[in-house]
Amino acid sequence: MRSSLSILLFVFFVQTAHADVRVVATIKPVHGIVSAIAEGVVEPELLIDGATSPHDFSLAPSDAAALQSADLVFWIGPSLEPGLEKGIRTLAQNAEIVSLIETEGLFLLEMRDVDAFSEKSLVAKDHSGVGSHADEHDHGHETEHGHTGIDPHIWLNPENAVAMAATIRKRLSEAFPEKADILAGNFAQFEKSVESEVEAIERRLTPYAGMPFLVFHDAYQYFERRLNLAASGVIALNPEVAPGAQRLRALGELIEARKIRCLFAEPQFDPRYAEVLAESGNLTIGTLDPLGAELESDPEHYLKLLEGMTDAFERCLATTG
Ligand SMILES: [Zn+2]
Structure with a gap:
């Protein structure tokens, strides 16, 4: 009785150990990619809903609260979401901030004049x-x-989205080490789906x-x-x-x-x-x-x-x- 209870407690503890790791994504495309990689592991919160342009977004009190309680924040970077730079620096002090524009292997273009x-x-x-x-x-x-x-606007190249997804998988695996297999599986699935989508789009x-x-x-x-x-x-x-x-x-x-x-x-x-x-x-x-x-x-x-x-x-x- 006693040992089965402690096993139950142990299982309960392991399953909920990361229930309070809060993951925030700033814009919908980033949130979508994080959701694909994190499926079955954690549900990310979305900071900037679709109605607002990230270029002129400014923080509301509820957004400030979301940043303050975040453990892991995914965003593109200050050049896309300038109104968030200060908030991310000051409010998300306890969070790990992942600027996806710094992802390795991205295909980058200069802004056109x-x-x-x-x-x-x-x-x-x-x-x-x-x-x-x-x-x-x-x-x-x-x-x-x-x-x-x-x-x-790096996510509009599908290969960039896959590179970003690889970074997201890596960071989520650090936060949820016991879910690394699920995250790897989700990433492989995402990569495959994007590849076949791109073939269809090209046609x-x-x-x-x-x-x-x-x-x-x-x-x-x-x-x-x-x-x-x-x-x-x-x-x-x-x-x-x-x-x-x-x-x-x-x-x-x-x-x-x-x-x-x-x-x-x-x-x-x-x-x-x-x-x-x-x-x-x-x-x-x-x-x-x-x-x-x-x-x-x-x-x-x-x-x-x-x-x-x-x-x-x-x-x-x-x-x-
Ligand atoms: Zn724009």
Whole structure:
């Protein structure tokens, strides 16, 4: 009786020893990858829900509490979530912070100069009037937002997501050493699913290689490069500042010069500017959801995010040509 009770207690203790290890992920794509790797081990908490852009997120008291009680925090890094930097440094003092942008083996890209890149598309078509409006541009924007240096939208390259998942598996295995086998199994499954998803995506998007389109903010070059897509320009130079009349005029010229028929809005940002442009140029508006903001937060989230992006590209670009 006594020994069976102590065995029971022992089993109980082992099973609950890590029940209070709290894992927090900042944005939905990170949360989705952590959920896939941690399935059956721990349920991560999500800090920034889908309705907010990580670029202009600021901490609410409930978020502060989540950080304060966290043991392990996964985030991309300060260049993506600048509003979290201070909170993570001061509130999550007892937690281990994993900046996934520092993951080894990531394929990294420099932030594009979106202004010049739209400009180049215009020049390439030898469009008249380029010189005059190039001089009007406001070149102060680079310092106003987080989009300089390395492009932080790293998860939009599927191989990067797998590299991040490897880091996540390693860190979770340190926190839950007795669950290392489950974590390794989940990682292997994740890697395999992403690989077959990528094959499917490649098949679906190959017909649209090189077709022109506009995106709302410059978040997609990882996805574009990997899948031979090529944005002709971006609507908002800075995701936190609405494009002005001058910018919209320049975009109108770009649309004409490149014969753009497809432009993308995003769920976190006001679609008005996309609508104005689409109307004037007779374009199709698609919605790209780089955060998977409108998807369920579950272990399948990342795969559904890739599928959603693929659906959006396929639908919008099919109207081109
Ligand atoms: Zn962004």
